[in-house]
Amino acid sequence: xxNQHINYKEIDNIVVLHAENYINKMEGENLEKVCDAFxxxxxxxxxxxxxxTDIINSIGISILIGIIEKIKDKKGLVLxxxxxxxxxxxxxxxxxxxxxxxxxxxxxxxxxxxxxx
Numbered sequence: 001x002x003n004q005h006i007n008y009k010e011i012d013n014i015v016v017l018h019a020e021n022y023i024n025k026m027e028g029e030n031l032e033k034v035c036d037a038f039x040x041x042x043x044x045x046x047x048x049x050x051x052x053t054d055i056i057n058s059i060g061i062s063i064l065i066g067i068i069e070k071i072k073d074k075k076g077l078v079l080x081x082x083x084x085x086x087x088x089x090x091x092x093x094x095x096x097x098x099x100x101x102x103x104x105x106x107x108x109x110x111x112x113x114x115x116x117x
Contacts, residue, residue: 006034014045014113016106020052028063035067044076047109051082061094068100081109 007018015038019031035046048064050056056064071078081103083091091097103109 005030008034010043011110012114013043014047014110015043016047016049016110018052019048019050021054023050023053023056023060023064025059025063028060032063032067032070035070039070039074039076044071044074045113046071046076046078047106047113048078048080049082049106049109050080050084050087051106053082053084053087056087056090061090061096064096068096077113079103079109079113081106 007020009016015034017031017034019027021027023031031048038046048067068078079101080091080096082105083102088097088102091100091102101109101112103112
């Protein structure tokens, strides 16, 4: 069963997750559970949209790194979108932006995932 605490939608074979509020241990683990459930079903393309996320703490970052590794281990793809400046700066500081494309909007990320641009 997919965790109902995380808003998500499926577009073709892409899962768009809407991370919200404050990404800490609890919210990060909820994101991870949803990703794990979709990976178990054979879905390997993810967009995580952070437009509703105010801040991501260090535990949230470490959980996101774990999610990225799981997806990449399955030869999947993950893109991030909608980051507020503070979170974009955090991703730059910890090096995540060197490994995961950061797109302005969810639509941009989905289009890129589909090969649109």
